Amino acid sequence: MMQGIDAAVRACSASTGSRRLERRPNNSRAGAAACLALALSAPIALTGHQAAVAADSEIRIGNTMPYSGPALAYGVIGKAIAAYFNKINAEGGINGRRINFISYDDGYAPQKTMELTRRLVEEDKVLLTFASLGTAPNLAVRPYLNANKVPQLFVASGSSQWDQPHDFPWTMGFQPSYQAEAHVYAQYLLETHSRGKIAILYQDDDFGKDYVKGLKDGLGGKLPIVAEATYKVTDANVNQQVATLKASGADIFFDVTTPKFAVMAIRRAAELGWHPDHIISTVSESVSAVMQPAGLQNAEGILSAGYYYEGDEAAAAGDSSYREWSAFMDRYLPDIPRSNGLATFGYLAANAMVAVLRNCGDDLSRDNIMKHAASLKGLKLPMLTPGITINTSSHDHAPLEQMQMMQFTGGKWQRFGPVRSGIDPGSVSDSFKTIFRYGTAKRDLANQLNANTVTLMTGSLGSTYANMGADLASVLDKGTELRVLPVIGRGSVQSVADILLLRGVDAGIIRKDTLAFLERKDFASNVHEQLVYVAKLFNEEMHVVAPKSITSLSELDGKTIAVDLPDGGTFVTSINVFERLGIRPHLLYIEPRLALDMLRRGDIDAIIAVEGKPLQWLNQVNDPNLHLVPVEYDKALHDDYLPAQLSAEDYPNLVSAGAPVNTIAAEALLASFNWQPGTDRHRRLSLLVEALFNNLPTLQRPPFHPKWMEVAPLAPIAGWTRFKTAQEWLDRNMPATQVLGANAQAGELPPSGAPTTDARLFREFLEWRVNRQKRAPVRQPQ
Secondary structure (H helix, E strand, C coil): CCCCCCCCCEECCCCCCCEEECCCCCCHHHHHHHCCCCCCCCCCCCCCCCCCECCCCEEEEEEEECCCCCCHHHHHHHHHHHHHHHHHHHCCCECCEEEEEEEEECCCCHHHHHHHHHHHHHCCCCCEEECCECHHHHHHHHHHHHHCCCCEEEEECCCHHHCCCCCCCCEEECCCCHHHHHHHHHHHHHHHCCCCCEEEEEECCHHHHHHHHHHHHHHCCCCCEEEEEEECCCCCCCHHHHHHHHHCCCCEEEEECCHHHHHHHHHHHHHCCCCCEEEECHHHCCHHHHHHHHCHHHHCCCEEEECECCCCHHHHHCCCHHHHHHHHHHHHCCCCCCCCHHHHHHHHHHHHHHHHHHHCCCCCEHHHHHHHHCCCCCECCCCECCCCCECCECCECCCCCEEEEEEEECCEEEEEEEEEECCCHHHHCHHHHHHHHCCCCCCCCCCHHHCCEEEEECCCCCCHHHHHHHHHHHHHCCCCCCEEEEECCCCHHHHHHHHHHCCCCCEEEEEHHHHHHHHHHCCCCCHHHHEEEEEEEEEEEEEEEEECCCCCHHHHCCCEEECCCCCCCHHHHHHHHHHHHCCCCEEECCCHHHHHHHHHHCCCCEEEEEECCCCHHHHCCCCCCEEECCCCCCHHHCCCCEEEEECCCCCCCCCCCCCCEEEEEEEEEEEEECCCCCCHHHHHHHHHHHHHHHCHHHHCCCCCCHHHHHCECCCCCCCCCECHHHHHHHHHHCCHHHHHHHHHHCCCCCCCCCCCHHHHHHHHHHHHHHHHHHCCCCCCCC
16 A cells, blocks of 8 residues: 555545545645636635745655546546655655645546536645646646646646747646657558558547548658547447447558557457457556556457557566666555556656656745746656657746557567657658648639739848848849849748749749758658749858857757747758758757857757858857867768868857858749749749859859858759759859859859869769750659
């Protein structure tokens, strides 16, 4: 029995059925309070009676858990948490304070959760709520807790809604989100079941729908979903649903059920003789709560994903953390089978909570607890799968995002394959997701009133893209003959999406490596046919700003790095470079200017900005603790990047005179949709091309942006087709014999002393000549 905690989960009111686990005798007021009918209403701000700071002798932590009802199997989590806190108390507590864990039984009913959470905050005066279970129950209390600034930490639910720090800064999840988990399954299926057909069973609520959305987003339509069936938590069984799914002919069964219904689904599939590749969610992978009741023979071969050790796995792996966990189970939870993964989940969550509280020191205020919960970096917990760590920030309330596939074999789970991230860095971009879902685009003919207006997507306000767009408008505008309309955008990724899909957009400035990323990730099936380039414009240098203790890019492995917003180009270059170099940092999507204070405070480890030098905001940095980290021109980067340098002339406060910093540069292109010759849109883009090339000498003189000096009209982009009018203009005005000189005059020479200058330029000439001679006709979009 649990020492120091009531052995039985006591009923606090016969009329409410609520229960509580705590470290002290039950408060006599609790039973009466439980009878109050508290409506699910708008948040009500509390007065001074709330506990904003922990008492000198104890830390009160509140929790709701389904110790009864349809989700009662999860009650093990609450018992494991209570047991672990009891262990901490037996060892002296947290900085001299004992944990008072108060856990009520809400029966997995949102209205009951609201009632009991109010009691926890207003009567029990808990400092925070922790690991309360369930999506719908926690959504019911989230507005109330946030309005009253009560931390709602490490919610025991995988809903993606716990990672919304802008709107709900006092709420934080714990486990990988259901969508992230489903992305892992999608990755696995796309790699191993390219011809499979999928049937889905899911709970008809936010819990089930989150999984389904994640799977569909991850698959991107590349595998067919031939049948879907739902159930409600009040249903007696899922017999008919499973029979319907079998009849669909699916050979993959995606089973999104809680433990009670997972047992039913596994049994029913076996009874029907249906043996698909069966994937269950992590919430129902417990051996003792699901696999054994369903019948080990029926569960054989089932697939899932995990992020922590199950049962005796750690012992087999020789993990030292197993011994600590094993001793804990023997002493504090002897009645809970070690094969019950829910106990391990509770153990992990409680470990994380204790780590946060210890980091707070003597300042156990709600503000400080939330601050430390949102600043966990590379936290390793006993029983976590090797390679998986916890990372949070004020902009990232998703502590865990990685998982590993596993299969139930011989009565236990066996892991296989790599640790997979459920968050594809590219997927955070709405623009990439748009391109991914809509691979083709149709354009209406332009209104004749705008016959000679060309719309050009640039970048964010103040960016190099935006400045160069303004230069084009200044130099090329000729009244009714031609008007260039630069539009402030969000950067390279957004520009690709806008070129493909936004009505009225004729061209945009994008990055070469963005196109390479699209191709490698297969975000757009026929992007080669849809996009063409006009010319290579300029190079954008990679700036890595970090404390001087970080001396190389490889040292950022596992660190927290700001990589700008996910619609620009910096984040694409960052993930592309890190993937190619085998570096795995934790990425935050924050503008560099905003991230600078975070870097100075030590909340993050580095900032990356990929933009044409010099950057105005970076030039204003004068901090003796910061510097620019070199980026070596590794062979793995040669296909997509060029060597570059950052000098004291560029950044006198960050680079010493005579000691330039090596880096790489991404190539910016002027690109457009591949309009068919003879269309009005083709004609208008041709006006822009002719005007640009004819006025390039003017643009390369002051007061226009110095990056115009790097424009290399003849430089080919391997694998991509040049806009036909641009190629014809170059053939007439700049024959191939001029390519080396033109490139050199356009600023294509690497920094002084670089040994690859002539070889690289000659390589570009050869590529151009081969492409020019062998270029196949391009099928135009219909």
